[in-house]
Amino acid sequence: MTAFFALTTSLLWGLADFGGGLLTRRAPALTVVVVSQGLAAAVLGVIVVATGGWSEAGPRLWFAVAAGLAGPVALLSFYKALALGPMGVVSPLATLSVAVPVGVGLFLGERPGLLQVAGIAVAVTGVVLAGGPQLRGAPVQRRAILLTLVAAAGFGTVFALITEASTTVTGLFLALFVQRLTSVATGGTALWLSVRRGAPALPATGFAWSALPALGFVGLADVAANGTYSVAAQHGPVTVAAVLASLYPVVTALAARGFLSERLRAIQAAGAGLALVGTLLLATG
Numbered sequence: 001m002t003a004f005f006a007l008t009t010s011l012l013w014g015l016a017d018f019g020g021g022l023l024t025r026r027a028p029a030l031t032v033v034v035v036s037q038g039l040a041a042a043v044l045g046v047i048v049v050a051t052g053g054w055s056e057a058g059p060r061l062w063f064a065v066a067a068g069l070a071g072p073v074a075l076l077s078f079y080k081a082l083a084l085g086p087m088g089v090v091s092p093l094a095t096l097s098v099a100v101p102v103g104v105g106l107f108l109g110e111r112p113g114l115l116q117v118a119g120i121a122v123a124v125t126g127v128v129l130a131g132g133p134q135l136r137g138a139p140v141q142r143r144a145i146l147l148t149l150v151a152a153a154g155f156g157t158v159f160a161l162i163t164e165a166s167t168t169v170t171g172l173f174l175a176l177f178v179q180r181l182t183s184v185a186t187g188g189t190a191l192w193l194s195v196r197r198g199a200p201a202l203p204a205t206g207f208a209w210s211a212l213p214a215l216g217f218v219g220l221a222d223v224a225a226n227g228t229y230s231v232a233a234q235h236g237p238v239t240v241a242a243v244l245a246s247l248y249p250v251v252t253a254l255a256a257r258g259f260l261s262e263r264l265r266a267i268q269a270a271g272a273g274l275a276l277v278g279t280l281l282l283a284t285g
Helices: 002-023 029-051 061-084 087-107 114-130 142-162 169-196 209-234 238-245 248-260 266-284
Strands: none
Touching: 002 029, 002 209, 002 238, 002 248, 029 061, 029 169, 029 209, 061 142, 061 169, 087 114, 087 142, 087 238, 114 238, 114 248, 114 266, 142 169, 142 209, 142 238, 169 209, 209 238, 248 266
């Protein structure tokens, strides 16, 4: 069950990142984040009311609030790092996020078996290579490295916090709703400050209402990924769930190959293969 839900998380996050990447080519990243998360919060609000999720309110929701604060900071840092580039350095370096939940799992006493340790090593190596690391070329700005490390720490923190936010299905819906409300409030504040400094909130052509379904998909896929990861981590070792969930860059690369006809570099294809081998070792270990 852990492997199934963790791999589902990778699929959902990979598709959400792919969709978000396309949308940020047409609109400011902050606007994409706020609108997509807002749509997801609206849907979650309906689900919480329908399932009576408010009855699950308790101290654990503070973990959801913390995750909601960390998420936008990580996303914005990641987008800014990508803008500074090069992507071949930023994208693989962001996969260091897996170190946070894995470290938490080890701290709490989890001890993966030898086969699982091998699977973790192979899978993480595969994910880094699948990002197409840039091994030569111009020096990378220190700010880009710093922002990427901030993003990785933020993503990893969300991984760790969301597993602590609930213990039941209805409680999970409420936790995800609170997380999204916090994300919208944080992102919305950042967007307002950005506009006050003169940055545009919308593209020159105005808001594209036809993009609403895509924005909704990105927001809901991200929410669903948080939910499936929480289930995966609660039903098995966090060290295994976190590594399998971190395979989303492979999904993003394959989506770009399938929908945009982007060709995978040899190093990316090799990375995808290693990630698959690592997944099999983790699932069978």
